[in-house]
Amino acid sequence: MAAISGLTSAAPLATVIFLVTIGLVIARPRGLTEARAALLGAGVMVVAGLVPPGAAASNVVGHWNVLLFFVGLTGAAAVAERSGLFDAVAGTSARLSGGRPRRLLVAVVMAGAIVAALLSNDAAALLLTPVVYVLVARFGLEPLPYVLACTFVADTASLALPVSNPVNVIVSDRLGISAVGLVPVLLPAAIAAVIALLGCLLVIYRHQLPATSPIVPAVDSWASWSGVPRPLLAAFGAAVTVFAIASVLDLPLGPAMTAAWLLLLAVERRCGSKIGPLEGIGWSLLVFVAGMGILVDGLSSAGVTAWLASLVLGPVRDVPAAVMVVSAAAGAVGANLFNNLPAAFVLADAVHGAGLSAASAHAAAIGTIIGADLGPNLTPVGSVATLLWFVLLRQRGMEVSTWSYIRVGLIVTPVTILAALGVGLLLGIPW
Amino acid sequence: MSEETAISGEPAMSEPRRLLVALAGAEDPALVVELAGVLGPGGPTLDIRLLHVVDSGPRALLPIGLGTRRGPWPKPPERSIQHRLTDAEDEGATALLVAWHDRFAAGLPGATITTEVRRGQPEQEIIAAAKTFRANAVVLAARPRTGPAEPGPRSLGHVARFVVDHAPVPVLLIRRSA
Numbered sequence: 001m002a003a004i005s006g007l008t009s010a011a012p013l014a015t016v017i018f019l020v021t022i023g024l025v026i027a028r029p030r031g032l033t034e035a036r037a038a039l040l041g042a043g044v045m046v047v048a049g050l051v052p053p054g055a056a057a058s059n060v061v062g063h064w065n066v067l068l069f070f071v072g073l074t075g076a077a078a079v080a081e082r083s084g085l086f087d088a089v090a091g092t093s094a095r096l097s098g099g100r101p102r103r104l105l106v107a108v109v110m111a112g113a114i115v116a117a118l119l120s121n122d123a124a125a126l127l128l129t130p131v132v133y134v135l136v137a138r139f140g141l142e143p144l145p146y147v148l149a150c151t152f153v154a155d156t157a158s159l160a161l162p163v164s165n166p167v168n169v170i171v172s173d174r175l176g177i178s179a180v181g182l183v184p185v186l187l188p189a190a191i192a193a194v195i196a197l198l199g200c201l202l203v204i205y206r207h208q209l210p211a212t213s214p215i216v217p218a219v220d221s222w223a224s225w226s227g228v229p230r231p232l233l234a235a236f237g238a239a240v241t242v243f244a245i246a247s248v249l250d251l252p253l254g255p256a257m258t259a260a261w262l263l264l265l266a267v268e269r270r271c272g273s274k275i276g277p278l279e280g281i282g283w284s285l286l287v288f289v290a291g292m293g294i295l296v297d298g299l300s301s302a303g304v305t306a307w308l309a310s311l312v313l314g315p316v317r318d319v320p321a322a323v324m325v326v327s328a329a330a331g332a333v334g335a336n337l338f339n340n341l342p343a344a345f346v347l348a349d350a351v352h353g354a355g356l357s358a359a360s361a362h363a364a365a366i367g368t369i370i371g372a373d374l375g376p377n378l379t380p381v382g383s384v385a386t387l388l389w390f391v392l393l394r395q396r397g398m399e400v401s402t403w404s405y406i407r408v409g410l411i412v413t414p415v416t417i418l419a420a421l422g423v424g425l426l427l428g429i430p431w
Numbered sequence: 432m433s434e435e436t437a438i439s440g441e442p443a444m445s446e447p448r449r450l451l452v453a454l455a456g457a458e459d460p461a462l463v464v465e466l467a468g469v470l471g472p473g474g475p476t477l478d479i480r481l482l483h484v485v486d487s488g489p490r491a492l493l494p495i496g497l498g499t500r501r502g503p504w505p506k507p508p509e510r511s512i513q514h515r516l517t518d519a520e521d522e523g524a525t526a527l528l529v530a531w532h533d534r535f536a537a538g539l540p541g542a543t544i545t546t547e548v549r550r551g552q553p554e555q556e557i558i559a560a561a562k563t564f565r566a567n568a569v570v571l572a573a574r575p576r577t578g579p580a581e582p583g584p585r586s587l588g589h590v591a592r593f594v595v596d597h598a599p600v601p602v603l604l605i606r607r608s609a
Contacts, residue, residue, distance in 0.1 A: 138526075142455065148492075215456075217522075404488075
């Protein structure tokens with residue numbers, strides 16, 4: 001395999017198809033969903049002859065591990081949501097805080113970190129944040145610091161485990177590196193990043209959090225763990241154990257996650273749930289990932305990703321530490337230029353095609369994951385591009401809160417990336 | 432025109448009758464004592480409206496309403512979540528105003544005290560409430576900060592700044608005493 005191939009004559013067309021697709025994902029004209037946009041782009045890639053139909057099919061099949069993984073993960077998060085797990089987590093934070101706003105902020109960050117690490121960043125951001133809002137409103141506190149803390153920690157803690165962020169699995173899968181093998185580096189990096197985030201938030205809001213909350217609701221008014229059916233709680237424990245064992249044995253994570261989800265589903269049924277078993281599965285995420293895979297395949301065979309790799313990684317390819325720093329920066333910039341999943345796909349493919357040494361590829365995986373996981377914290381909507389679109393649309397009520405988010409994001413994002421990178425360089429590079 | 436009313440009408444600041452007090456919630460309870468020091472004792476001529484505005488900004492920031500984050504994830508049924516958010520806001524706002532109602536009733540005995548909850552951008556809603564209540568003056572308290580609240584440049588937040596700029600009536604700004 002040639003280490004760095006040149007651009008082919010198909011490169012301009014492939015690039016245009018990819019960029020237009022990303023534009024559609026961001027702008028969503030006429031309510032076009034991300035999944036459909038990605039599918040459309042993938043279809044055009046195939047029709048234009050950039051990816052042969054057979055290759056497209058085998059690309060989708062080749063992603064079986066990632067796709068199964070997302071079925072299991074989204075399903076498990078949906079079971080957790082239905083069972084009242086998030087309410088219990090928030091209720092525990094409320095009780096632990098004792099009505100003291102500063103402690104409540106710490107508790108919210110911790111709760112968000114645990115949920116993000118075990119059930120993914122989007123579970124924390126989409127399912128836990130509203131529950132935190134309810135909690136803070138009942139304390140009569142201004143919700144902004146807590147809502148932001150929850151959104152930020154969702155991404156910050158998502159470095160921790162393979163389950164914490166789709167990016168983690170996509171990058172390691174593409175590079176053929178064991179996602180579990182990165183945990184000894186990424187888990188400490190995630191802890192460092194969460195501590196850095198907490199430090200930033202406590203400093204930023206040092207004057208705004210009152211000493212005590214104006215209202216202290218009765219302790220027993222908070223949702224508790226007794227609200228979650230006991231067998232289901234046990235099943236969650238079992239699911240985590242099953243998944244951890246499969247990870248340690250280096251079994252494919254997709255089937256392990258699906259097995260964990262099926263276990264949860266079976267127990268939920270026995271507890272009397274009447275909800276359809278496929279309720280809450282993120283089908284559109286699957287379609288999006290499959291479509292992106294084909295799109296990036298088109299870019300890859302046109303030589304675009306290899307060209308990108310030589311451009312970005314070329315000068316430093318033999319210095320793992322530099323590779324890690326550069327790919328983190330590229331991941332963060334890419335996540336904000338496009339969106340973090342496409343950015344992770346392109347970067348992983350670029351690194352894959354660059355034919356780096358094992359040590360450099362390992363460093364690049366860690367760097368890319370750090371950049372693509374933490375980069376999106378810069379804006380409330382995943383990327384600067386999406387944010388600009390929202391601003392263009394002049395969404396009502398967005399102005400003030402958007403800028404108060406960005407102000408915090410501008411501080412938090414570089415600080416957490418630096419903290420994670422520091423740990424990554426310390427533990428992930430054979431010095 | 433405003434000069435004319437100031438001369439011929441009732442003196443606005445010395446004895447305001449209808450007073451709109453905007454409360455974020457966590458202000459120092461000593462606010463009532465300080466206000467009583469300025470206004471004198473309560474009495475039936477004093478009509479106080481306590482206003483709490485539920486800021487719509489943070490809720491607009493919640494990812495549930497935004498549609499695009501990154502994940503096309505299992506979205507919770509939006510309506511039930513929105514109901515829960517509204518209920519919690521109402522519960523918090525009501526509890527805040529009940530507590531402040533009691534403090535004002537104790538600190539300014541005899542005064543008529545009513546409460547009002549609004550939703551939206553606080554600065555806009557305070558102005559709107561002052562107009563509908565036909566307030567003679569608006570009372571603002573310094574935001575509950577743990578640090579010193581000394582007068583000086585940038586000592587007002589954007590809400591207070593806006594109200595001072597746009598209020599059609601006198602604004603009484605109460606800072607936390609040292």
